[in-house]
Each structure stands twice: as C-alpha cells, then as structure tokens.
Amino acid sequence: MKEILQISNLEKVYSNGSFVKKAVDNISFSVNTGEIFGLLGPNGAGKTSIIKCICGLLDYEGGDVLVNGYSMKSKRRKGLKYISAVLEGNRNIYWRMTVDENLDFFSGINGMSRSSIKDRKEYLLQQFQLQEQRNQVVNKLSRGMKQKVAIAISLITNKDIVLLDEPTLGLDVAMSHEMRKLLRSVAKEEGKTILLSTHDMNVVEETCDRLVIINEGQIIAKDTVSNLKTVFNNDIYQISYIGVINNSLMSGMEKIVVKLEIKEGEDHSKMIIHLHEATELFRIFEMIKEAPIKLISIDRVTKNLEGIFLDLLKEAGTHEVF
Numbered sequence: 021m022k023e024i025l026q027i028s029n030l031e032k033v034y035s036n037g038s039f040v041k042k043a044v045d046n047i048s049f050s051v052n053t054g055e056i057f058g059l060l061g062p063n064g065a066g067k068t069s070i071i072k073c074i075c076g077l078l079d080y081e082g083g084d085v086l087v088n089g090y091s092m093k094s095k096r097r098k099g100l101k102y103i104s105a106v107l108e109g110n111r112n113i114y115w116r117m118t119v120d121e122n123l124d125f126f127s128g129i130n131g132m133s134r135s136s137i138k139d140r141k142e143y144l145l146q147q148f149q150l151q152e153q154r155n156q157v158v159n160k161l162s163r164g165m166k167q168k169v170a171i172a173i174s175l176i177t178n179k180d181i182v183l184l185d186e187p188t189l190g191l192d193v194a195m196s197h198e199m200r201k202l203l204r205s206v207a208k209e210e211g212k213t214i215l216l217s218t219h220d221m222n223v224v225e226e227t228c229d230r231l232v233i234i235n236e237g238q239i240i241a242k243d244t245v246s247n248l249k250t251v252f253n254n255d256i257y258q259i260s261y262i263g264v265i266n267n268s269l270m271s272g273m274e275k276i277v278v279k280l281e282i283k284e285g286e287d288h289s290k291m292i293i294h295l296h297e298a299t300e301l302f303r304i305f306e307m308i309k310e311a312p313i314k315l316i317s318i319d320r321v322t323k324n325l326e327g328i329f330l331d332l333l334k335e336a337g338t339h340e341v342f
C-alpha cells in the first residue's frame with residue numbers, strides 16, 4: 021500500500037519575543053492512499069498546527085512532510101497539487117455566493133473550466149444531498165449544510181488527499197452522523213485519502229481506519245482503531261460480591277492482576293480487575309471459592325475509544341504499533 025502522506029519528526033514552534041511554544045513535538049506518522057486517518061487529541065494538542073503544516077499554510081522548524089513524495093518545505097507547489105483542505109471556520113467558502121457559484125469559483129481558481137467540472141459538480145451535489153440548496157446563498161444555510169458545502173468544494177478539484185480540521189464540530193447529532201457516513205463514502209467510492217482532526221472519539225471510531233492520539237504536541241498512541249480497542253480492553257472484569265475481601269484473597273489476587281480496584285457498596289461491593297490474559301480469571305475464581313465472600317455476578321468491561329483515550333491521557337504512556 022502506498023504511503024501518500026509521510027510526516028517525519030515534525031516540529032512546529034510558535035515564538036514571539038520571549039513567548040516560545042512547541043506546539044508539534046517530533047511527530048511521525050504515514051497515511052496510506054484511500055484510508056481515513058484520524059488525529060485525535062484534546063484542545064490545544066497540536067492537531068490544527070499539524071494540518072496547517074501538511075497543507076503548506078505553516079512553515080515548520082524540524083522534520084518534514086512529504087506529499088506523494090514531495091517535501092512541503094522544498095517542493096510545496098508540487099505537493100499542493102495533491103491536497104485540498106477544509107480548516108476550521110470554513111475559509112474556503114464565499115458566504116455571499118450560492119452553493120453552485122462557490123463550486124464554479126473554486127474550481128475556476130484551480131484552473132478548471134465550468135464544462136470540465138459539470139458532471140463532477142452534479143455528482144457531488146447529489147452525493148451531498150445539496151441539489152435543493154444549489155441556488156441558495158451559503159450564508160443562509162444551516163451550519164451542517166455549510167460544512168457539507170465546504171467539503172464538497174474541497175472535493176470539486178478532485179485532489180487525492182483531503183484534510184479536514186474538525187469536520188463535525190458544532191453539528192447536531194443527526195448532521196454529525198450524516199457527515200460521518202458521507203466521509204466514509206467519499207473515501208470508499210472515490211478512493212480519496214482523508215486525514216481528519218477531531219476531539220470527538222465517536223467520529224474516529226466510526227470513520228477512521230487508523231489514528232494517532234496527540235497530547236501536548238506529542239503522539240501518545242498510534243494504532244488501528246480496532247486494535248486499540250482490543251489492546252486496551254484487555255480483559256477487564258467487574259465482579260460484584262457480598263462480604264469483605266480478606267488479606268489472603270487480596271494478596272493472592274494482587275500477585276495475578278495488572279490492576280485492582282474495589283468499590284464498596286451498602287448491599288454489595290464491586291471489584292474491577294485488569295488481567296494480562298482471560299485465562300487468569302480461572303485462578304481468581306479458585307481463590308474466591310476459598311474466601312468468605314459471595315459472588316453475585318461477573319461482567320466483562322468493554323471500553324469505547326473515549327475510555328481508552330481518557331486512560332491514555334491519564335497515564336501519558338506511549339502506545340505505538342505502526
């Protein structure tokens with residue numbers, strides 16, 4: 021599989037007099053042709069800075085960004101031929117023009133004639149369900165519609181890579197769901213490579229193949245979405261019981277578990293155990309059988325990406341697979 025986007029040891033420093041902020045600190049990852057890749061991180065993590073470095077809007081101090089092999093430092097013009105971007109605030113839309121006029125205008129400034137984009141425009145209007153709004157001034161459309169127009173504009177020039185900074189920010193649940201569906205179909209049907217930034221785990225979970233999680237300018241996790249969920253869901257069980265755990269049970273379990281939490285309740289208590297392997301649960305059972313507690317239930321705990329994300333931020337460890 022071809023790595024159409026290669027980011028290696030990227031560093032971005034903002035400075036102004038005595039103010040110095042390293043917003044991007046030694047970031048490396050690659051994006052394959054046709055995949056949807058996520059940049060996930062809390063506010064201020066450095067996602068927008070990375071996207072701006074990739075699309076040539078920001079110079080960077082260290083490392084490099086290769087777009088289809090072209091360095092955005094030394095061959096920016098060539099690299100830009102493969103990239104379109106939708107940044108926060110939808111700066112690629114003219115609010116006083118209609119949807120149709122915007123699509124014509126932005127293809128025009130990219131050197132494409134109206135006749136050459138005719139079919140593609142119809143395809144995108146239909147794909148984005150914007151036919152009814154095509155003659156409306158963008159300013160009068162809802163936020164979700166405006167976002168759809170912005171993404172349609174980024175696709176009209178048919179470039180290989182689409183960078184999207186927070187594509188679902190501020191959208192209501194229904195529109196956010198529609199946007200995720202749209203992104204998946206754009207990648208699948210058009211073979212586009214999409215790099216998106218978000219702090220919404222649901223967006224990553226539903227759309228992305230792989231992701232990096234960024235915190236304070238650094239990568240803290242790098243994996244496929246499904247692998248990350250499997251690895252971090254590694255055998256966590258919630259055991260509800262009645263009684264008090266004695267010293268011998270506690271010390272026996274502590275020798276086996278990765279982590280053990282006890283939540284005492286009035287009528288029953290719970291222990292959350294993290295195991296290296298599921299088979300270790302049998303050893304825990306054997307110990308519980310000998311102890312003066314009564315087992316009520318055992319449930320496997322599954323974490324969604326949000327839980328994993330929050331745990332990673334808490335531990336600030338690093339998990340890198342590719």
Ligand SMILES: Nc1ncnc2c1ncn2[C@@H]1O[C@H](COP(=O)(O)OP(=O)(O)OP(=O)(O)O)[C@@H](O)[C@H]1O
Binds near residue numbers: 042062065068
């Ligand atoms: N032009 C700038 N000048 C100085 N500092 C900046 C500038 N732009 C961003 N920063 C700082 O760099 C860090 C990373 O910001 P960035 O906008 O890249 O993060 P982000 O992950 O996109 O955050 P958000 O999700 O809030 O948009 C933050 O601490 C931010 O305050």
